[in-house]
Amino acid sequence: MMPTVAQRSVSDGISCMRKSQRGQSEQSIQTRLLQAIFEQRMPPGARLTEEALASAFDVSRTTIRQVIARLSQDGILVKLPNGATHVASPSRHEAQQLMVVRRMIEPEIVKILASKAADICFDELSAHLNDEDRARRDGDRGSLVRLTGEFHLHLVRLTGNQVLIRLMTELQALVCLAILLYANGDDGCPVQEHRRIVTAIKKQDGASAANLMLSHLEHIERDLKLDEKPVLHISEALTWLGQREASLARS
Numbered sequence: 001m002m003p004t005v006a007q008r009s010v011s012d013g014i015s016c017m018r019k020s021q022r023g024q025s026e027q028s029i030q031t032r033l034l035q036a037i038f039e040q041r042m043p044p045g046a047r048l049t050e051e052a053l054a055s056a057f058d059v060s061r062t063t064i065r066q067v068i069a070r071l072s073q074d075g076i077l078v079k080l081p082n083g084a085t086h087v088a089s090p091s092r093h094e095a096q097q098l099m100v101v102r103r104m105i106e107p108e109i110v111k112i113l114a115s116k117a118a119d120i121c122f123d124e125l126s127a128h129l130n131d132e133d134r135a136r137r138d139g140d141r142g143s144l145v146r147l148t149g150e151f152h153l154h155l156v157r158l159t160g161n162q163v164l165i166r167l168m169t170e171l172q173a174l175v176c177l178a179i180l181l182y183a184n185g186d187d188g189c190p191v192q193e194h195r196r197i198v199t200a201i202k203k204q205d206g207a208s209a210a211n212l213m214l215s216h217l218e219h220i221e222r223d224l225k226l227d228e229k230p231v232l233h234i235s236e237a238l239t240w241l242g243q244r245e246a247s248l249a250r251s
Ligand SMILES: [Zn+2]
Pocket: 148, 149, 151, 152, 189, 190, 194, 216
């Protein structure tokens, strides 16, 4: 029986990376690590060691340290004071914040694309939509989740805006981790919604494309079940404690 996404271990992720070329650059290692997250081979909270990564990529620990530093800056890896590194494990609250930013950015991305649709080659995007349909038809859930996430990165790449591309890549990696933690099912984005967005872009109808993207993101957020449990944070506890101190002092 195939392991479920949640059952895959960090060793699967590392062995997947091992298949790649030896002696790689920091950029390609970073891309490969992000790919392992997009393919849900790197579970949230997984512990990574410099030794294991340096051996997987056949590079020095100094190179790995720089990659870890960069991905930690982006919040995708978390460095602990004891030197250990973990794959991020976004809380429900953080996942909600990620979705707020996606709702701000992605409708604008599709508006940009609609405004220059006449100059865009849609062949790759159309092929991607066919791949999504095939994975859905074949019941290949692992590929479907990866492909539906990649669709959003395809869109941003078509804008050619490097700042947006970097931002969306980081956001998407964190969203993938949140999906593993909180999604109700693992069927990827709702069926047909990507196709409707692309159709509106092709028609150069930016307003419809933006509205369709917004409701698509709302559907994704609903599937994430971010409101299911009360979200407790140490900052809230400290605020509560502070208020309690203040009321005791007054009495
Ligand atoms: Zn989607």
